[in-house]
Amino acid sequence: MLITKDNYHDYAKRSVDFYRYVEHGAISLTHFSDYVRFDLLHKYGGFWLDATLLMTAPIPDFVNDLRLFSIKHGTIRPGEQWSPMWSRNWTAYCWGGCAGDPFFDFMLRFFERYHEREGSVMIDYFLIDRIISVAYQEFVDVRNTIDAIPVNNVDVLTSPIVNTASINHRSDDNGTFLHKLSWKEPPQPDCGNGQRSWFGQLLDQYGIR
Numbered sequence: 001m002l003i004t005k006d007n008y009h010d011y012a013k014r015s016v017d018f019y020r021y022v023e024h025g026a027i028s029l030t031h032f033s034d035y036v037r038f039d040l041l042h043k044y045g046g047f048w049l050d051a052t053l054l055m056t057a058p059i060p061d062f063v064n065d066l067r068l069f070s071i072k073h074g075t076i077r078p079g080e081q082w083s084p085m086w087s088r089n090w091t092a093y094c095w096g097g098c099a100g101d102p103f104f105d106f107m108l109r110f111f112e113r114y115h116e117r118e119g120s121v122m123i124d125y126f127l128i129d130r131i132i133s134v135a136y137q138e139f140v141d142v143r144n145t146i147d148a149i150p151v152n153n154v155d156v157l158t159s160p161i162v163n164t165a166s167i168n169h170r171s172d173d174n175g176t177f178l179h180k181l182s183w184k185e186p187p188q189p190d191c192g193n194g195q196r197s198w199f200g201q202l203l204d205q206y207g208i209r
Contacts, residue, residue, distance in 0.1 A: 002051075003036065005029060012039040014108065018115075026120035034128040037095060038107040045099035049178070053093060057177035067145050068103060069096035071178060074151035089136070089146055091156070092128045094178060103142050106135055153178045 001011070009016050015036045021027045037048040047069070049055070063069050070090035097104065110131045124130055135142045155176040181187065189200030196204065203209070 003040065008036055012036050012043070014039045014043075018112065021115055021120075024120075026115065027122070031122070031127065034092065035108065035111045038104045038111075041095060041097060041099075042101065042104035042108060043099060045097060045101075047096040048094065050093035050180075052181045052183070054179040054181055055177060056179065059177070060175070062150070063096065066149060067097060068101065069149060070094055070146070071153045071156050072149050072151050073154045073156050089149075090129075090132060091180075092126070092132070093180065103135060103145070106139075106142075107131055110134070152176075156180050 003011065009019075015032075018035050018039075019032065022029060022032050040046075041048055047059070071094045072089055072091075074088050107128075114127075114131075136146055137143070153176045156178055157180055187199035188197055189203055191197050
């Protein structure tokens with residue numbers, strides 16, 4: 001299901017009231033989506049994937065044995081601006097779990113209380129990661145559950161592979177089935193050396209022109 005600003009209210013009823021912060025200019029749609037994802041997960045369970053994620057293989061079976069799932073690439077890259085703990089242990093743009101999980105409820109209630117008290121004051125663009133960090137540090141149950149997520153999708157951030165590499169450099173063989181793309185770096189269909197990029201070959205595979 002593709003959730004947009006035009007249909008979220010059909011699925012995420014708790015978010016309808018929270019949308020007032022967008023209407024008043026207190027938060028952006030980006031930050032609103034941080035709330036919506038946990039509303040949907042708490043109500044229905046399943047997986048939230050940002051629209052900027054490219055999935056190149058089915059979700060593996062081991063995910064079904066976990067209480068919570070997030071991308072955990074487990075490495076720190078040079079020049080990375082995020083907290084190492086955030087970078088290693090979870091990603092805000094991918095979460096999964098069962099309906100009613102108390103972690104999802106905690107995230108919603110924290111967002112609600114924070115904006116009730118602070119209004120439009122955003123302590124950080126990555127507020128969502130700061131809230132997850134609070135849950136991780138303060139609740140042993142949450143920490144153990146996140147720690148139980150195995151390292152996965154180690155090449156999630158290597159989007160240049162999508163832009164430039166030939167099909168022989170695809171990273172599916174190391175378990176990476178999700179790849180983070182960005183509108184700031186549009187994928188190119190050709191490598192510039194006479195070869196189609198991985199992205200270009202995907203376009204060919206699905207008959208997209």
